[in-house]
Amino acid sequence: MTNPVLDAIYRRRSVREFTPEPVSLAQLQEIVRAGTWAPSGLNNQPWRFVLISDPQIRERLAEQTSYRKVVLAAPALIAVFLDQEAIYDQVKDHQAAGACIQNMLLGAEALGLGAVWLGQILKNKEQVRQILALDERMDLMAVIALGHPIPRQRRSQRKTLDEFILKII
Ligand SMILES: Cc1cc2nc3c(=O)[nH]c(=O)nc-3n(C[C@H](O)[C@H](O)[C@H](O)COP(=O)(O)O)c2cc1C
DSSP: OOOHHHHHHHHOOBOOOBOSOOOOHHHHHHHHHHHHTSOOGGGOOOEEEEEEOOHHHHHHHHTTSTTHHHHHHOSEEEEEEEETTTOSOHHHHHHHHHHHHHHHHHHHHHTTOEEEEEOGGGGGHHHHHHHTTOOTTEEEEEEEEEEOBOOOOOOOOOOOGGGTOOOOO
């Protein structure tokens, strides 16, 4: 079976090595647009984004994570937040943020870019919020590091379906 959506889902790999070629604002906006077309409970669209290309800000953000090298290598970052004033249900709004982030990863893949979802940086989410000069109501969900991938084989593994499907009834 070939299908462009399924192909992108299966082809996408986390990319942590990038060429220095910049990511255009138009590409970043397209990726954010893909994120905003994720489903959200009551269609409340609680996600907010900061698009970062500024080298000095990237350097400061790199100091907030053990994935420093990935952040420094990436010509662009997108920080994804939940607006605490837009949320209505903690679980459902966090689920929506995850759907949004996955849409963005697939959007990057569709544009021929590479991306990785950085979660480890959440341990310093307050510092990230302050570096980006955002209001306290913005709760960091992830930083996506983006760029043109250095071409190389990237492998990942998944367990078999039998290990996930509890019952077929
Ligand atoms: C919630 C979450 C947090 C993650 N945090 C990091 C991270 O901090 N650093 C990193 O390099 N990758 C991170 N990843 C990427 C995973 O390591 C990656 O998706 C996983 O190993 C599977 O590889 P694949 O994306 O190539 O299929 C994160 C992924 C998720 C969903």
